[in-house]
Amino acid sequence: MLDIKFIKENPELIKAAAAKKHITFDVDALLALEEKRREALTAFETIRAEQNRLSDEIPKAPDVETRTKLIEDLKPIKEEVQAKEELVKTITREWQLMMLQVPNVPDISVPEGASDEENLEYRVWGEQPTFDFPVKDHTELMEARDMVDFDRGTKVAGFRGYFLKNDAVLLQFALWQYFMQAIVAKGFAPLVVPSLVTKNTLYGTGYLPQGEEDLYKTQDDDYLAGTGEVATMSYHSDEVLSVSDLPKKYVAFSPCFRREAGSHGKDVKGLIRVHEFYKLEQVVLCEASHEASVALHEEITTNVEELLQALGLHYHIVVNCGGDLGLGQVKKYDIEVWMPSQGKFRETHSASYFHDFQTRRLNIRYKDAEGKLRYAHSLNNTLVATPSRIIPAIIENFQQADGRIKVPDVLKPYIGKDYLG
């Protein structure tokens, strides 16, 4: 959500933002509605003030007759007040729905483009691994060494179901431990957060009303979140933080559930796109400054790069183009790791900042140095998503001629062996 004052003062900016994000949004309709809302509000408040003034006379009435007359006089005013208040409510409901759809303004450095195909490469690390044997994909490698079972996964859990098995399980636990220790050492506070959350919580982070079809819903009208970001952001909702506590840095662990609606034809084999996985997520709240957001955005990106480099995975970072940004995102980097079987990079991490788009919805404020209440800024980035993103990458990049998987050195202490399978 953006500030209505900002929208009123910068309608052209919002129009440009919608165009850059390839979203249709009628700014003029919102401004017209805002005008209507303001008029209705003024009309209501004027008549309400009159009612309050006359009501105050009643207890001061010198006799019963004066009192009775005053009450009679107020009856029609009461009806007018109710009618005007009803109008305000009706308009405000419509207004709120529209306000939830206003796109946040992308940063000037965000490239133009309609889809992920137009994302720009920002930097590259490492080189493509070379193999002197035919490269296999992670599905084939893992099934051959009994590290995953998709057949039984589908039998038990349906489409995209899987069982992770044996050495792949050891690898997953090793990754959690390795990534968690590294990020805690950088001052991030670890949290295990709910995945089952209320509707309101999802509105706060902007996954509702957009994106409803990608969420699992319960019979109690709760939802299963697709990322720990949702619960973690909401952790401080309706709170006033102290400026000295900022930035707040969290690493949240949670199961993640995604319906993957509309992507039935994509990645149908393997672990890359599954309905249920686990994620360690970096979530940051900082003071309301663009410079602070930018600096922390680089920081949460670098945090991941250091770990990918330590693992020895060839990756690049892309700046997502306007059409590949979510409604609330100002700027986003996707970190993509090289997948030998596909001969291309695949997204493993996604780092975004939002300015106050999320915190305005969640009502997360802090008192600045002047004692003024301000909405904090928010950011997030994957730390590691398992098994879905990182395990296929490790399996494929470290495959050996005999089908075993070489364990990256930094993970050996957590796995206790040199090869998987």
Next chain:
RNA sequence: GGAGGCGUGGCAGAGUGGUCGAUUGCACCUGUCUUGAAAACAGGAGUCCUCGUAAGGGGACCGUGAGUUCGAAUCUCACCGCCUCCGCCA
């Protein structure tokens, strides 16, 4: 699942139909006093919206939403949350 109780400002805690946006205490800010601090004393201070260049005016907010009333923190209903007891499960 059954029964009862509770939800007020940063915190504690008054307030059961009108002058209550709300007594009081703690915490907070500003003065006086002090070399400085503490203590004491005096004063100040909520959030959001709206009109206004400003001074200032108006409106809303006592868990949320409806309702009764000329008027609701206070009465009624629903929902949400918390607590206690019983049952159930472990």
